[in-house]
Every structure is written in structure tokens, then in C-alpha cells.
Amino acid sequence: MKLQVNNISKQFASTTGTTLALQNVSFTVQTGDFVCIVGASGCGKSSLLNIISGLEKPTTGDVKVQGNIGLMFQEAALFPWLTVFDNVAFGLKMRNVPKLEQKETVKKYLQLMHLEHFSQHYPHQLSGGMKQRVALARTLVLNPDVLLMDEPFAALDALTREHLYTELQTIWQTTKTTIIFVTHNVREAACLGDRILVFSPRPGTIKAEVPVNLPRPRDINHPAVAQISQRVAELLK
């Protein structure tokens, strides 16, 4: 057991009263799992990720995590004053990892992301998809036990996204990192996850759990993926 979410509720106080963002959410994620959380916007998905990462406190319930957590957002949020190499090396530098080891590790992950020719570029010289790949590399160099991804591909164009689905699956298979992937795109969830947690909106609760037992790497346009996403879409209605 790597991550356990126990009966979490989250209430927000606002001027118009209190809003229940999450209600009695419980699930367990095993080591090496790839779990997708799907729901319409405003179903408390981001709030849940913030709670898991420790950024927010739940109103009730608790989260048990073993190991360190890596985060990825919709925006790459690369540091524009650093080169691609230095962006990826940032976390290692903060941990005072020896220079030579930093260089080796960064090189390895840049190769994994097919970015080795861009190590001396600055973020503004990269495309959106490349930026997200750098962001992923920056998170992965720290070898996180759990990787939380908050709609990381939502801002990208369809072609780039399709390419990244394949890459993310390959990377997950090599690194065996536990991934919790939040999205509002059912097709994306069906393509990537081992299981899909379907969220209902306001208050956010787990409505259903859909297992996906398809061989990898999966293609987003594969009929089996389409079939599962169809089922998930029905559940969301």
C-alpha cells in the first residue's frame, strides 16, 4: 500500500455560506498503479490533489502516503531564467546532490524525454509540449514515489497530446512510478489509467470505479479505449 485516502471531506467558507467541495472520498492506490480521476470542472479534483500533496488540510478524514510526492500542473511553470538543463537539475541542486551526479541524472531524463538537444535552450524557445516534457523530467529526476498530475495536457493541442500519451505510458512502464492523473477528458483517462475513479460534482464524491484492462501502450484512437470512455461518459451524466 502506497497511498490511502480515508473518508475525506472538504468544506470551503465563502461570503454566500459554506460549499462542500468533497464528501466522504476514500480510495487506495497500490505501488506502481496508474489511477485516473475524471470529473466535470468544479468537482473538487484539484482540491483533492492539494490535500494529497499536503498543500491543503481536509475538513475531515486523512491521507496516508509513504514516500515523497511529485507534482505536475496544467501549466509547465518552468523557471524562465534557467535553461532546460538547469530547470531539470533544480530539485537535485536544492538537495545538494554532487554536480557530476546531477549532470548524469539530468542527461538520463532529458534523453528519456527526447530533449537532449535542447538542454541549453531557455523555456521561451520551446513549444507547449516540450515545456510539459521538461516539467515532467524536472519532477521525475527526484524519483518521486507518487506523481500527482493535475490536467497536465489540457493546454496542449490534440496532436501533441496524443504523442505525449504514448510517451507518458512508456515512461511509467520504465520508472514504475505510482501516478494519480486528474482530468476532465474521459478519453484521456481511458487511454492512460489502470483504473478510473469517476467523480460526481458538488459535492465531489466517487460515483464509480472503472477498471481498464487493456494492453499498453494504448492508442487513444483504439476502439477498445473508445468503448471504455463511452462507458465512463455515461456514468458522468
Place this chain on the structure above:
Amino acid sequence: MTNSLKTWFKLLIIKLIFTALLIGLWQIIVWLEIWPIWLIPGPAQVANVLYRYSANHKLWLAIIISFRRLLIGFGISLVIGSVLGVLLAKVALARQTIGFLVMGLQTLPSVCWLPLALLWFGLNDKAIIFVVIMGALLSITIAVQGAIRTMPPLWLRVGNMLGANGWKKYYHIILPAILPNLVTGLKQSWSFAWRSLMGGEMLFISVGLGQLLMIGRELNDMALVIAIMITIITIGLVVDYFIFGSLERSLYRKWGLK
């Protein structure tokens, strides 16, 4: 590279032509003799004064002394202003208390500190440096505060995840993140400091550029007055373009802004 050099050269030529036209216009006004020559001296007389004062080193001495005061005053302002700015950006109580004071003091023209400075420090360098500090301090504080408060909060979250905590957060994230905005703010603060310095130097025997300007007035030497004014403007332009401007340009290029 050659292309950007070409554009740079072109812009320089345009500026030189414009300056030449201004001097030509000035010369024409002098030739028309609408005002007596001792009120509007010609470019030649002013150039002559500039030559004389730089040949006998009085001008260079004045520039060095003025710059020394400016650097000390601006340096002190930068240190105190950065600390205050971070405090105001990060601590709500500081914002509600010191922030209010800073806003109030910002409306006070810095030369208004001169009488107080003269009574505290006497007729000396300290009084002038004090006025320079007061001229730049509040503007630096506001610049630092504003730059920190407008930086994207996501960078701090990412930094936190990657392990940039405590002083590392300030040195590795906040400082580089605010730099482009900060340099633009500091450029303005520098011009405040420069104005305060001239105001302070004009009031008593102080050897600096402001003093040379006042000597011109006392000797009824309009050519000297204009020569020093041109010197002050030139220094302002040079610092603005070559120091702050080149810093700004290199940061903007790296970040890919504009």
C-alpha cells in the same frame, strides 16, 4: 548579430541627427538676437565652457563627487528598501502598518527632508546622502514589494515541491523571478535618487554638479549653467541606457519577453 548591429547603428544615427537639429535650432535662435546673449548663450560658448571645465578637471571632480554620494545613498537605500519591500510583501501586519507609512512618505518630495537633514547632520556630505536615501528608499521599497506580489504563485509551489525552502526560496526563486520587474522599478528609483542629489547639492558648498550649477548662477554665467545642465542630462541618459537599459535588455532576451 550583424543585423541587430545595423539596427542599433541606424537608431544611433537618427538620434545624432535629431541632436544636431536641436543644436542648429538653438544656434538660429541665438543668431536672431531676440534675447540678449547673456541670457541665451550659443552652442559654441557652452562647448567652450565644457572644454574649459573638463580641461581644469573641475567638471570631472564634480562628477566623481556627485557619483560617490549617489552610489553610497542608492546603495544604502537598496539594502534597506529590499528588506522593507520583502517585509511588506510577505507580512500582512507590516503591510497594514509600515505600508501605510511608506505610502504617506512617498508623497513627500525628497528635498523636504533637507532642512531636517541639515539640522541633524550639519552642512556636510551626510546631509546630502541622507536626502538621496530618502529620495530613493520608498520607491525601492514599493518596487520590491510590487515585484514580489505580482510574481506567479505557481513558481513558489513548484519551488516548494522541488525543495527550495527557507533562504533557498528567496535566493533561487523569488530573486530571479522578480528581477525583470525589479530592474524597471530600480531605474525609476535611481532617477529619484539623482534628482534628490541635485536638489541637495544646490543648497550649499558641496563641490558636486549641483554646486557647479549654482556657481553658474552666482557668477551670472549662463553658459556654465547650460553646460552643467547638459552634463546632468547626458549622465542620466548614459546610466539609463548603458546600465539599467542593458541589464533590462539582457533579462528580457533571456526570458523571451517582448
